[in-house]
Amino acid sequence: MTSDTDTAALRIVSLNLWGGQALEPLRDFVRQQAPSTDLFCFQEMLNAPELVPLACGFRTTLYRELSAELPDFAGMFDPVITWDQPLDDGRRLPVPFGLATFARQSLPILDRRAAWILDHQDNLDAVPGLHDIVRWLQLTQIAT
Secondary structure: OOEEOEEEOOEEEEEEEEOOOHHHHHHHHHHHHHHHHOOEEEEEEOOOOOOOOOOOOOOOOHHHHHHOOOOEEEEEEEEEEEEEEEOOOOOEEEEEEEEEEEEEOOEEEEEHHHHHOOOEEEEEEEEOOEEEOOOOOOEEEEEO
């Protein structure tokens, strides 16, 4: 939190990550914004245990990659949907896709969670066809 004698300001950056398709510009942006940002709210985040190629170009390990860029922040990932990605070796890798927040560790966070808004069917760039999608709202409560 930034403050002067009269006010305190909280800087929040909310960004659709586009699945990390523009990874290097995204990393540069996050590194540039981190010193003056208190809370990042990200959409289209993926959090798989390993990096595997997807036809749409999404980065399956994007959460881990951005966590490394934000060492002074505590991250939280909320999956919206998870699919099993078939791999060349015959395995199926679960790929969670959803929302993430990264809060500056010095913030007095009381609660962080995702709240349900609605369920519907939608397309995903990474997996063809209609899928049951839960739409969530990111909530962060900070002590004042």
